[in-house]
Structure formats: structure tokens, C-alpha cells
Amino acid sequence: MFDFDKEFKLGIEQVDREHVILVDMLNEVYALIGADQRDEARRYFNETLSSYVDEHFSNEEKFMESFQYPGLEEHRKVHENYRKSFNELKPQIDSFDDVSFRQALSDAFTWIIGHIGRTDRKYASHYLTQKS
Numbered sequence: 001m002f003d004f005d006k007e008f009k010l011g012i013e014q015v016d017r018e019h020v021i022l023v024d025m026l027n028e029v030y031a032l033i034g035a036d037q038r039d040e041a042r043r044y045f046n047e048t049l050s051s052y053v054d055e056h057f058s059n060e061e062k063f064m065e066s067f068q069y070p071g072l073e074e075h076r077k078v079h080e081n082y083r084k085s086f087n088e089l090k091p092q093i094d095s096f097d098d099v100s101f102r103q104a105l106s107d108a109f110t111w112i113i114g115h116i117g118r119t120d121r122k123y124a125s126h127y128l129t130q131k132s
């Protein structure tokens with residue numbers, strides 16, 4: 001679907017590990033739907049995945065604080081918007097409307113990949129440049 005290493009790997013071990021978990025969780029939601037376990041898929045998205053998103057965001061914010069990243073406040077705002085959007089998706093995920101459900105999932109996927117590839121990459125580059 002996309003070049004995982006090129007678009008996704010930021011070169012910071014702990015961060016990369018968490019991003020992989022996020023993508024694995026999204027794949028798990030798709031797998032559950034594929035296996036016709038829609039209730040389980042909903043529960044997984046609304047509980048497991050969304051709480052992991054919160055956890056990851058707060059770990060990432062702590063990490064950016066640790067090297068006094070100048071773009072921290074801006075990045076924090078982006079996370080806040082994502083949190084809001086995720087919460088807005090929950091009713092769609094809960095709905096029995098298949099189109100909404102799939103749309104919500106594909107939005108979640110696009111956001112996560114786009115955020116990692118662009119916004120997260122900025123702090124990673126800053127960190128790696130500073131460190132070298």
C-alpha cells in the first residue's frame with residue numbers, strides 16, 4: 001500500500017515502535033471486520049485503539065519536551081484536533097451503517113499515516129539533527 005520504511009520510519013526507536021503499534025491496531029480493526037466480527041471491531045476501535053492514540057500522543061509530547069522542541073505547542077494543537085476528530089468518529093463507528101463505518105476507518109488510517117509522515121517527521125528531523 002505504501003513504502004513503510006520510507007514514509008513511516010522516523011529513526012527514533014521508541015517512537016517508531018509506537019507508530020508500528022498504531023498501524024497494527026488499525027489493521028486489527030480491518031481484520032475483525034473481514035472476519036465479520038463487527039461488534040468486536042467497533043469495541044476495539046473505540047476502546048483499545050483510541051486509548052492507545054491518547055497514550056502515544058502524551059508520550060510523544062513528553063519526548064518533544066525532553067529536547068525542548070520549538071514546535072511543541074503547534075504539534076500539541078495538532079494532536080488536540082486529532083483527538084477531537086477521533087471522538088467525532090466514534091458515533092459513526094458505532095452506527096450500523098457500513099459506509100460510515102468504513103469511511104471512519106479510512107479517515108483514521110489516512111490521518112495517522114499523514115500525521116506521522118509529515119508532522120511527526122518534523123520533530124524527528126529536528127531531534128536527529130540536534131543530536132548529531
Ligand SMILES: [Fe+2]
Binds near residue numbers: 019056116
Ligand atoms: Fe506520533
Ligand SMILES: [Fe+2]
Binds near residue numbers: 060075079120
Ligand atoms: Fe504527533
